[in-house]
Amino acid sequence: MARLIYVPVLHSMAEMGAAAPAYKAAFIARHGAAKWAERCAAFDAIWRSIAEAIKALRLDLPRVKLYQDSLPVCDKESELVMDLAAQGSPNHQLLESLMRGGATLMGTESPALLVDEYKLMQSPDRTDAKASALLDARDRFIAERIDQTLGEAEVGVLFIGALHRVARFLPARIKVDYVAIRSDLPHGQEQPGM
Helix, strand or coil, X not given: CEEEEEEEECCCHHHHHHHHHHHHHHHHHHHCHHHHHHHHHXXXXXXXXXXXXXHHCCCCHHHEEEEECCCECCCCHHHHHHHHHHCCCHHHHHHHHHHHCCCEEECCECHHHHHHHHHHHHCCCXXXXXXXXXXXXXXXXXXXXXXXXXXXXXXXXXXXECCCCHHHHCXXXXXXXXXXXXXXXXXXXXXXXX
């Protein structure tokens, strides 16, 4: 039986790209600079907690495959991860560290579906129903990708945003374990990418 470790993630400012400055400005305008600093500290604490939880699993990294939310199946997966790690993404820094330990990075998402999502986010015709259908399509693709690439004696680690529900589309041959992450974020503060 294959095993998949399901890790809920918060997306960082580095992952937001060009939208990051506007998000930060809007947050500060609404909540103030002190709340921004508090939010950043809590965010860092959550990522430290995720890294510690992964380390505590004592995985045999050469038998581990890494799957990442929004990482397209392409020939440049490692370069994309290294670029975001260099920009300060704690998620991608953790991926980079696991890769150095011998884990294998896997392209995870359909490039076409990621483009469709980007277009939908920009569209005035966006509806919750369209967004939900697209998220389901992405989750199905991710589950199929994991099923096709994760061998029986292997362990996969899926770093995925909280709105995703990939596990419901996985076959029974893949045992799913969830990593519980301590949340130090004040209630009611929205997260980028969530």
